[in-house]
Amino acid sequence: MKEKHSNTPAKRYGMIIDLDKCTGCGACMVGCYAENNIPFKPDETNKLDSINWIRVFKLTNHKPYPETEICYLPMPCMQCDGVGKHGHSPCVSVCPAVATDYNYDTGIISQIYTRCFGCRYCMAACPYHARKFNWWDPVWPADMEKYLSPNVSPRMRGVVEKCSFCFHRYQLAREKAYMEKRTDLAEGEYQTACADACPTKAITFGDLNNKDHAVYKLKNSPNAFRLLERLETNPKVYYLTTKKWVRKAGDNYLAHEEPETLKTRIKEHH
Amino acid sequence: MKETPLIPEGVKRCSKWQFSLWMAAATAVLLWGVYAMFLIWYKGLNQTNMNDAYGFALWIWADLAVIALGGGAFFSGFLTYIIAKDELKNIINFAVIIGFICYSSALLILAIDIGQPLRGWFIFWHANVHSMLTEVAFCLSCYFAVLTIEFIPLILENPRISQKPFWHHLSHNMHGIMAVFAATGVFLSFFHQGSLGGVAGVLFGRPFAYREHIFIWPWTFFLFTWSAAACGPCFTILVTWITEKITRKKLVKDNVIELLAKISGWMILTYIIAKSIDTLYWAFVTAPDRGFTLMDFYASPTYNIGILFAEIILCGFVPGLILITRKGRENKFLLMTAVVLAVVGVSLNRWVMVLQVMAVPMFSFDDWYTYVPSWQEVATTVLPVAYGIIVISLAHRYLPVFPQEKELNPID
Numbered sequence: 001m002k003e004k005h006s007n008t009p010a011k012r013y014g015m016i017i018d019l020d021k022c023t024g025c026g027a028c029m030v031g032c033y034a035e036n037n038i039p040f041k042p043d044e045t046n047k048l049d050s051i052n053w054i055r056v057f058k059l060t061n062h063k064p065y066p067e068t069e070i071c072y073l074p075m076p077c078m079q080c081d082g083v084g085k086h087g088h089s090p091c092v093s094v095c096p097a098v099a100t101d102y103n104y105d106t107g108i109i110s111q112i113y114t115r116c117f118g119c120r121y122c123m124a125a126c127p128y129h130a131r132k133f134n135w136w137d138p139v140w141p142a143d144m145e146k147y148l149s150p151n152v153s154p155r156m157r158g159v160v161e162k163c164s165f166c167f168h169r170y171q172l173a174r175e176k177a178y179m180e181k182r183t184d185l186a187e188g189e190y191q192t193a194c195a196d197a198c199p200t201k202a203i204t205f206g207d208l209n210n211k212d213h214a215v216y217k218l219k220n221s222p223n224a225f226r227l228l229e230r231l232e233t234n235p236k237v238y239y240l241t242t243k244k245w246v247r248k249a250g251d252n253y254l255a256h257e258e259p260e261t262l263k264t265r266i267k268e269h270h
Numbered sequence: 271m272k273e274t275p276l277i278p279e280g281v282k283r284c285s286k287w288q289f290s291l292w293m294a295a296a297t298a299v300l301l302w303g304v305y306a307m308f309l310i311w312y313k314g315l316n317q318t319n320m321n322d323a324y325g326f327a328l329w330i331w332a333d334l335a336v337i338a339l340g341g342g343a344f345f346s347g348f349l350t351y352i353i354a355k356d357e358l359k360n361i362i363n364f365a366v367i368i369g370f371i372c373y374s375s376a377l378l379i380l381a382i383d384i385g386q387p388l389r390g391w392f393i394f395w396h397a398n399v400h401s402m403l404t405e406v407a408f409c410l411s412c413y414f415a416v417l418t419i420e421f422i423p424l425i426l427e428n429p430r431i432s433q434k435p436f437w438h439h440l441s442h443n444m445h446g447i448m449a450v451f452a453a454t455g456v457f458l459s460f461f462h463q464g465s466l467g468g469v470a471g472v473l474f475g476r477p478f479a480y481r482e483h484i485f486i487w488p489w490t491f492f493l494f495t496w497s498a499a500a501c502g503p504c505f506t507i508l509v510t511w512i513t514e515k516i517t518r519k520k521l522v523k524d525n526v527i528e529l530l531a532k533i534s535g536w537m538i539l540t541y542i543i544a545k546s547i548d549t550l551y552w553a554f555v556t557a558p559d560r561g562f563t564l565m566d567f568y569a570s571p572t573y574n575i576g577i578l579f580a581e582i583i584l585c586g587f588v589p590g591l592i593l594i595t596r597k598g599r600e601n602k603f604l605l606m607t608a609v610v611l612a613v614v615g616v617s618l619n620r621w622v623m624v625l626q627v628m629a630v631p632m633f634s635f636d637d638w639y640t641y642v643p644s645w646q647e648v649a650t651t652v653l654p655v656a657y658g659i660i661v662i663s664l665a666h667r668y669l670p671v672f673p674q675e676k677e678l679n680p681i682d
Contacts, residue, residue: 090474093400096404096407098397115389115396116389117384119385121326121403124325125475133315133385135314230561231477248634249634252477252561
């Protein structure tokens with residue numbers, strides 16, 4: 001909700017997750033935990049108060065054997081561009097203390113932990129349940145604190161946190177480029193921990209506005225879709241799949257509607 | 271020289287020991303809530319049963335409900351001082367006290383509800399002007415200040431305080447300019463009641479809550495203000511009736527109650543017609559546009575279509591129709607039934623606009639979320655009730671709250 005910065009061409013960092021390649025191994029989650037100093041509980045049975053910046057959902061087509069199919073769907077923060085694609089994302093617009101903000105240089109939504117006072121309105125606003133609350137003080141097992149990343153500040157009890165697209169990696173890459181007197185980043189210079197950790201290369205990360213980046217082409221694939229597109233949240237995380245039932249599971253449809261016909265309608269509508 | 275009594279002249283009050291016993295019982299409940307409150311402040315929100323799906327829960331409902339029910343203060347003030355319905359001067363003091371209790375409770379609940387209570391002031395300091403919650407915080411605080419100003423002259427009317435000329439004159443002068451504060455209160459209430467509706471209505475990521483809008487204001491903005499103005503006076507009537515039953519005295523004449531009930535009835539009826547239109551548009555246009563049918567929102571055993579029936583028909587049209595008829599208002603049983611239904615109705619509306627919003631699954635591969643509050647949440651929600659009982663008891667005993675009490679209960 002701040003003024004636009006225009007010293008470099010605006011980027012829209014985004015992610016393409018190929019669901020046909022995802023095996024549901026959870027390496028993206030593990031990589032994310034390690035990279036972002038995400039705390040965990042001694043007992044993680046109750047997932048509703050677990051903190052994770054990316055979750056892997058298991059979807060099924062609900063058909064009996066032998067037609068049963070399953071699909072694993074990793075879900076980070078969607079970094080929504082919001083209505084009108086100008087940063088009016090569901091969470092940013094509601095935060096009463098500007099503790100979450102839309103970065104016009106990157107399209108990434110930040111979370112300012114020291115400003116958040118824990119009202120949780122952003123959590124109520126987010127349809128993806130991407131935002132997590134620190135119900136407890138973060139405690140790591142003995143000696144594990146030595147392995148925490150110095151680039152990401154651990155969060156305190158009583159504040160909300162979420163996926164930042166590993167924004168500290170962007171900052172480090174920018175610093176390196178600055179020292180080398182470059183104004184732009186190469187595609188591989190800034191990658192998220194989950195994209196790096198994925199063994200099947202199901203996650204592709206880059207600038208959705210840059211024609212040279214893989215994500216630019218992938219997002220235009222006929223197999224691409226976004227979650228809950230009809231809510232006009234305009235996510236920057238796209239999914240790829242050849243399975244029609246998976247594409248249909250990504251949004252809500254009335255009985256007579258099909259994703260393909262509706263997609264055309266939504267485009268015309270905008 | 272004989273000391274001026276603490277109890278107002280010409281009225282009868284229960285004995286000291288009876289009053290002390292009553293206050294002790296209320297204080298015990300209050301202390302239970304205070305203990306839970308400190309437990310939450312000390313140990314954090316892990317003392318609740320809220321979770322990442324249910325980030326808003328019992329407290330936010332309680333907050334919205336007490337603010338709606340406390341709406342009797344601003345609307346009665348509007349009718350008394352702006353519209354000049356003089357009969358209502360006989361109940362306005364009590365409406366202000368109820369409003370004061372409701373709003374102070376709401377602020378206390380908010381202070382318990384936030385994860386970092388010491389940072390509560392950030393909402394004012396780092397205010398995001400685009401957030402409905404910011405507007406709520408500003409208007410709520412300002413209106414609480416107005417209610418305090420409205421309450422002060424009544425406190426100053428205690429015989430022992432009033433014997434000092436300074437306090438006596440201050441009270442008199444404050445009464446003289448009360449219309450200004452009443453008008454300010456109406457203005458502020460319009461915005462914060464509306465903003466509370468806006469809190470849910472702007473959630474375009476939550477189809478159950480989301481409503482179309484005019485400029486920045488979703489329909490819920492207007493519906494929340496309307497419903498608070500409609501049902502708030504019913505809560506004033508209900509608490510007056512309870513106070514009369516407990517004190518075993520008639521405190522307000524029937525014509526005053528009936529006038530307030532009549533205005534409330536028309537407000538409820540017009541509100542519920544507007545709410546029905548809003549519901550129909552939401553059910554047949556807004557929600558289907560996002561891929562949801564009406565029944566998708568009521569497909570849970572807990573959240574079934576009965577809720578909508580209860581809110582609109584049973585607790586909306588029924589009390590509205592009872593209260594607009596003379597027979598309904600004059601029949602004590604019907605009157606109180608309608609009043610209770612209206613109070614339940616507005617509370618139910620706030621419940622669904624908070625808890626059902628959280629419960630509805632967003633994905634086809636997601637399920638309904640359930641939530642049962644912890645004892646700490648229940649205790650801190652009961653706390654304001656005990657606090658309200660204590661404030662009303664003290665006010666009734668030591669202040670001339672009801673101007674008609676002397677006339678209705680002459681002492682031989």
